[in-house]
Amino acid sequence: MKFLKVDKTASKGIVIGKVYLVQKTEFKVNTVSVTEDDVEKEIVRFEAAVTKVKEDLIPLAETNPIFGAHLEMVKDITLYDSITVKIKEDKYNAEYALETVTGEFIQMFESLEDEYMRERAADMKDIRDRLLSSLQGITSNPFEKIKEPVILVAEDLSPSDTAKLNLKYVLGFITRDGGVTSHVSIMAKGLGIPALVGATDILKEVKEDDTVILNAGSGEIIINPDSDTVNRYQNLKSEYDKRQMELTKQGHLPAVTKDGRKVSLCVNAGNVQDIKNALQYHIDGVGLFRSEFLYMENTHFPTEEEQFSVYKEAALLCSEELTIRTLDIGGDKSLSYYRFEKEENPFLGWRAIRISLELKDMFKDQLRAILRASAYGNIRIMFPMIISPEELRMAKEILKECQEELNNRNIPWNKQIEVGMMIETPASVILAEDFAKEVDFFSIGTNDLTQYILAVDRGNKKISRMYNSFHPSVIRSIARIIKAAHDNNIKAGMCGEFAGDEKAVLLLLGLGLDEFSMSAGEIPNIKNLLRNASYEEAVNLANNVCEKNTLNEIYEVLGIN
Ligand code: PEP
Numbered sequence: 001m002k003f004l005k006v007d008k009t010a011s012k013g014i015v016i017g018k019v020y021l022v023q024k025t026e027f028k029v030n031t032v033s034v035t036e037d038d039v040e041k042e043i044v045r046f047e048a049a050v051t052k053v054k055e056d057l058i059p060l061a062e063t064n065p066i067f068g069a070h071l072e073m074v075k076d077i078t079l080y081d082s083i084t085v086k087i088k089e090d091k092y093n094a095e096y097a098l099e100t101v102t103g104e105f106i107q108m109f110e111s112l113e114d115e116y117m118r119e120r121a122a123d124m125k126d127i128r129d130r131l132l133s134s135l136q137g138i139t140s141n142p143f144e145k146i147k148e149p150v151i152l153v154a155e156d157l158s159p160s161d162t163a164k165l166n167l168k169y170v171l172g173f174i175t176r177d178g179g180v181t182s183h184v185s186i187m188a189k190g191l192g193i194p195a196l197v198g199a200t201d202i203l204k205e206v207k208e209d210d211t212v213i214l215n216a217g218s219g220e221i222i223i224n225p226d227s228d229t230v231n232r233y234q235n236l237k238s239e240y241d242k243r244q245m246e247l248t249k250q251g252h253l254p255a256v257t258k259d260g261r262k263v264s265l266c267v268n269a270g271n272v273q274d275i276k277n278a279l280q281y282h283i284d285g286v287g288l289f290r291s292e293f294l295y296m297e298n299t300h301f302p303t304e305e306e307q308f309s310v311y312k313e314a315a316l317l318c319s320e321e322l323t324i325r326t327l328d329i330g331g332d333k334s335l336s337y338y339r340f341e342k343e344e345n346p347f348l349g350w351r352a353i354r355i356s357l358e359l360k361d362m363f364k365d366q367l368r369a370i371l372r373a374s375a376y377g378n379i380r381i382m383f384p385m386i387i388s389p390e391e392l393r394m395a396k397e398i399l400k401e402c403q404e405e406l407n408n409r410n411i412p413w414n415k416q417i418e419v420g421m422m423i424e425t426p427a428s429v430i431l432a433e434d435f436a437k438e439v440d441f442f443s444i445g446t447n448d449l450t451q452y453i454l455a456v457d458r459g460n461k462k463i464s465r466m467y468n469s470f471h472p473s474v475i476r477s478i479a480r481i482i483k484a485a486h487d488n489n490i491k492a493g494m495c496g497e498f499a500g501d502e503k504a505v506l507l508l509l510g511l512g513l514d515e516f517s518m519s520a521g522e523i524p525n526i527k528n529l530l531r532n533a534s535y536e537e538a539v540n541l542a543n544n545v546c547e548k549n550t551l552n553e554i555y556e557v558l559g560i561n
């Protein structure tokens, strides 16, 4: 019996089963110089491969936006041109030209600091492999030997691999590579299959047909367990599955406490698919639509038209509330098509609203797109990283310009559109009273607020133990923000990760938080906790917590070990 611990949970759940090792298709790519006469032939072969891959992707794209993105990448003229130029001018065979050019893109993605963007390299590899399969006439399916339920173990799984899976036979999967924001992880979550990624040692430790217990929620992998361990995990699994069933059954019920306090339970989304996935939980809306993902997934700044169609689709899906945060790039989020100057302190640097206010035309494209989409649903606009009333007023002034432009062109938009701001900087906490008079809502971004209040980098592993949103200074800031909002008759929501933390939910309820916005997977559990809570007791608890000035005392009041 061997035990491994992994900290990258792609999708929670417990499963026990036999290992199926996924063998990667190896492509042999020879460098062949072609004669002038053969250049045309290679171009024709490459074009035929592109056409075939497009045909394969079109039906997949209809049901899964990840393949929609792949289709866009295959259609991308820069990629297409670079490969054909390599064939024509350098006189290489199509396979080699393809491998070299996609290799450059892969390297570029892998060198980016942002984890999400680094994982786009996997998408480029997936496209390269599809094109190579087509060029070499390979139609193999790495899963064809699976005849019984198994736990897949692989170096990595591309979205195309995942789409070929017969889900009847897949209990869960473990990959050596990949991160929690990779598309495979997103797909696992969507399919409800327990999965762990980034299990560095997994391929060294398991063999085909080993029995494995996978407890994805806690990151545990137990290889060839003894019978006592199997029994223990079978019991844990039954309890977990039963609880999930109960939570799912409550899905349609509102987030209201036993004594009648109703709060909004919303989802944080990075794209339209996240909203679709969350609809099953009967959400009250989207508390945070991270519009930067639309920019990060693109090869250029998305045009007004491109953005309009995405925001409109999202608004139609979610009529209750769709809070679109304007571009929050910079810090750890970069764009492959825009050169950011190197900064000593990127999180204290040129990011979010600071960029939008400077790149005014780009900002206006986004604002017009949001305004136009507001005619189709209850869209709210939210500005990130605001530190001063001047900045907020400047953003609102530009928004007004866009509204006037649309009026002049007789283009409809929602005249009652609400305009709010993230509270995620110490400056905005201190000025919360003043800001509350100038916006329609607040949304507390605890991810950044915690790092800025505590001066602890949210991404620095060495000090991650010090990054804690239960710190008394963060809790008192949250209390102050909510009070400032309520004193001025506006609502206070929270879209930082803290809103989905089960240990914080009663405290936040008691502090008077109006809206909790979180990743879809957290919603059933948080809803259940809220429905079993008493608001009156939560208020007493929150008052008690706010009197404490050490983390330990706060933990004690909240019963956290
Ligand atoms: C936050 O800072 O809490 C937040 C929601 O924004 P992001 O995590 O995208 O910076």
Ligand code: MG
Residues within 6 Å of the ligand: 424, 445, 447, 448
């Ligand atoms: Mg933030």
